[in-house]
Amino acid sequence: MAVYTPVSAEVLAEFLARYDVGELVSAKGIAEGVENTNYLVDTTTGRFILTLYEKRVDGGDLPYFMALLDHLAARGNPVPPAIKDRSGTAIQTLEGRPACLIKFLSGVSVSHPTSAQARAAGVAMADMHAALADFPETRANSMGVETWSPLFERCGRSLDTIAPGLYDDLGFAIDRVVGAWPQAMLDTVTIHADLFPDNVLMRGDAVSGLIDFYFACTDLRVYDLAIMHSAWAFDATGAHYDAAIGDALTAGYEQRFPLSSVEQAAFPTLASGACVRFALSRAWDWLNTPADALVTRKDPLAYVRRLSHYAPELAKRTR
Ligand SMILES: Nc1ncnc2c1ncn2[C@@H]1O[C@H](COP(=O)(O)OP(=O)(O)O)[C@@H](O)[C@H]1O
Numbered sequence: 001m002a003v004y005t006p007v008s009a010e011v012l013a014e015f016l017a018r019y020d021v022g023e024l025v026s027a028k029g030i031a032e033g034v035e036n037t038n039y040l041v042d043t044t045t046g047r048f049i050l051t052l053y054e055k056r057v058d059g060g061d062l063p064y065f066m067a068l069l070d071h072l073a074a075r076g077n078p079v080p081p082a083i084k085d086r087s088g089t090a091i092q093t094l095e096g097r098p099a100c101l102i103k104f105l106s107g108v109s110v111s112h113p114t115s116a117q118a119r120a121a122g123v124a125m126a127d128m129h130a131a132l133a134d135f136p137e138t139r140a141n142s143m144g145v146e147t148w149s150p151l152f153e154r155c156g157r158s159l160d161t162i163a164p165g166l167y168d169d170l171g172f173a174i175d176r177v178v179g180a181w182p183q184a185m186l187d188t189v190t191i192h193a194d195l196f197p198d199n200v201l202m203r204g205d206a207v208s209g210l211i212d213f214y215f216a217c218t219d220l221r222v223y224d225l226a227i228m229h230s231a232w233a234f235d236a237t238g239a240h241y242d243a244a245i246g247d248a249l250t251a252g253y254e255q256r257f258p259l260s261s262v263e264q265a266a267f268p269t270l271a272s273g274a275c276v277r278f279a280l281s282r283a284w285d286w287l288n289t290p291a292d293a294l295v296t297r298k299d300p301l302a303y304v305r306r307l308s309h310y311a312p313e314l315a316k317r318t319r
């Protein structure tokens, strides 16, 4: 579930009165998602998403995210900008939380993408990177390479309660990946940094929406592709790589941004970095979310296992 902050019909109707969006017809909490509270809101003029930003999104970052969405939407990318109220304000406060009313995009996120869908998603990422070439704002990656060792140490030996030996194995992988990180050799641009299948809406084989930009930041362009590749091209256990999906995704991306030999050589390190980054954030959540919480915890080991594909030399230390 992802309704951390309840909003009553009365409070929502009053909130919507700030906008030219008609009157409230219905509102339902959206179960998908883990970070924020999301409601599907129907009014007499249309459908919207109401998002209340919970603890992981810093309200101070919202102007950056909203400027990014406006920039992409203005260039024809299928992203949902925030709706502005009558005074031109997009970022509001509701029930003590930062909140935005957001354009609803049709489509569904697919659990098991086909090659055609993976290819279309790769094209959509490339289109997004092209459109962001002249986006002037920057934001440091809050889950970037320099944050991994500190987060790892904060998890500490408790990692071994997730799987025996995980502290040593993940520590070994982090040292190797951080030591090989190709920061200075590659383009740094604005990236999505979390373009998992659940953040891509599709209608058939066409991408109808890219959502959830709340990790967007300034980082290596091909790292964004590596994150996407690691998220799309494996089964849920992380043990089985699907080359058809991985290849289709990359081929779609390369229609616009063919990978240079330097980028190709760096790709396994970038993808291993993605494995480390998501293994760590999932492990932190695993250790800090009560087992009976309403949020479904995501399996950190599914990301540790992916390392065996990208970095076989680390495989003997990972499971
Ligand atoms: N603009 C949108 N249009 C349509 N559906 C959306 C939109 N934004 C979010 N959703 C729906 O809400 C769900 C959760 O959104 P998401 O941004 O991924 O939440 P979280 O940040 O909590 O992970 C998505 O899986 C999707 O079903």
Ligand SMILES: N[C@@H](CCOP(=O)(O)O)C(=O)O
Binding pocket: 033, 034, 035, 194, 196, 198, 199, 212, 278, 281, 282, 298
């Ligand atoms: N994609 C991340 C978690 C971030 O959750 P999201 O619902 O905001 O995409 C993961 O799978 O670990």
